[in-house]
Amino acid sequence: MHDSYSKVSGLIFDIKEFALHDGEGIRTTVFLKGCPLRCIWCHNPEGLSPKPELSVKKNRCRNCGLCQKGCSHEECKGLNRCLHICPDNLVERIGTYIDSDTLARKLLKQCDFLNACGGGITFSGGEPLLQHEFLCDVIKKLKGKVHIAIETSGFAPSDIFKKVIQLCDFVYMDLKIADKEKHIKFTGADNSVILQNAEILKSSGIPSTFSVPMIPGITDSEENLAEIRKIAGDTPIRYLKYNPLAGAKYDNIGKEFLYKESK
Ligand code: SF4
Numbered sequence: 001m002h003d004s005y006s007k008v009s010g011l012i013f014d015i016k017e018f019a020l021h022d023g024e025g026i027r028t029t030v031f032l033k034g035c036p037l038r039c040i041w042c043h044n045p046e047g048l049s050p051k052p053e054l055s056v057k058k059n060r061c062r063n064c065g066l067c068q069k070g071c072s073h074e075e076c077k078g079l080n081r082c083l084h085i086c087p088d089n090l091v092e093r094i095g096t097y098i099d100s101d102t103l104a105r106k107l108l109k110q111c112d113f114l115n116a117c118g119g120g121i122t123f124s125g126g127e128p129l130l131q132h133e134f135l136c137d138v139i140k141k142l143k144g145k146v147h148i149a150i151e152t153s154g155f156a157p158s159d160i161f162k163k164v165i166q167l168c169d170f171v172y173m174d175l176k177i178a179d180k181e182k183h184i185k186f187t188g189a190d191n192s193v194i195l196q197n198a199e200i201l202k203s204s205g206i207p208s209t210f211s212v213p214m215i216p217g218i219t220d221s222e223e224n225l226a227e228i229r230k231i232a233g234d235t236p237i238r239y240l241k242y243n244p245l246a247g248a249k250y251d252n253i254g255k256e257f258l259y260k261e262s263k
């Protein structure tokens with residue numbers, strides 16, 4: 001249990017200001033690191049691992065070897081690369097630990113501006129529910145001062161899902177693939193709990209929208225979209241365009257982009 005004065009530490013990989021597509025108005029979006037799903041088209045591969053990781057922009061690297069010579073910086077220990085020496089700034093650590101008080105204080109400073117713009121703060125990922133204690137702690141410190149939205153895959157135990165959405169002013173929840181076997185094949189997990197959470201969201205009365213990523217050859221079939229419309233019922237749906245540039249980020253963190261191979 002954490003009261004409103006507690007500090008819970010979380011891992012984030014970005015804070016994007018002036019975001020225009022993560023909810024009403026101008027928003028600040030906080031990206032929490034770690035996701036239990038493995039959608040083969042994932043456009044945020046740097047958000048998958050629940051640990052900090054190294055990124056090297058390999059397409060611009062001249063292989064000069066400078067960053068691999070070893071250094072004495074505390075923050076580079078164990079990485080086998082120096083984070084500071086690259087003349088082109090191609091080496092970075094993805095993921096920063098931050099406690100809930102520090103993050104809330106940083107976000108509170110933006111509230112007047114965000115409120116004046118009819119915007120707010122959005123928590124995204126990765127899958128933000130994976131760090132639900134940290135997330136709830138931050139939201140409780142912001143509650144009532146600014147509009148709070150969350151973007152979630154809905155893949156979380158239902159008690160956690162309920163606990164978090166009740167603190168939010170708006171919920172975006174993904175509905176990717178209706179068929180259970182295809183969901184397992186393309187995201188690595190059964191969708192039963194997602195469908196259960198979709199029902200919880202629909203009956204919660206919390207303003208919400210379902211998000212459908214339009215992945216060519218996987219989610220965009222008329223059959224899948226018709227099933228998703230049935231699941232969504234009266235809840236609005238937004239259709240998100242596939243980002244064809246997503247694949248480039250995989251190489252930077254030493255992961256393989258599987259989407260093209262499986263089309
Ligand atoms: S210092 Fe920069 S350019 Fe040189 S090897 Fe490292 S990442 Fe590549």
Ligand code: SF4
Pocket residue numbers: 035036037038039041042043044047048125126127153
């Ligand atoms: S749920 Fe989102 S972050 Fe997680 S693997 Fe799928 S697309 Fe990536």
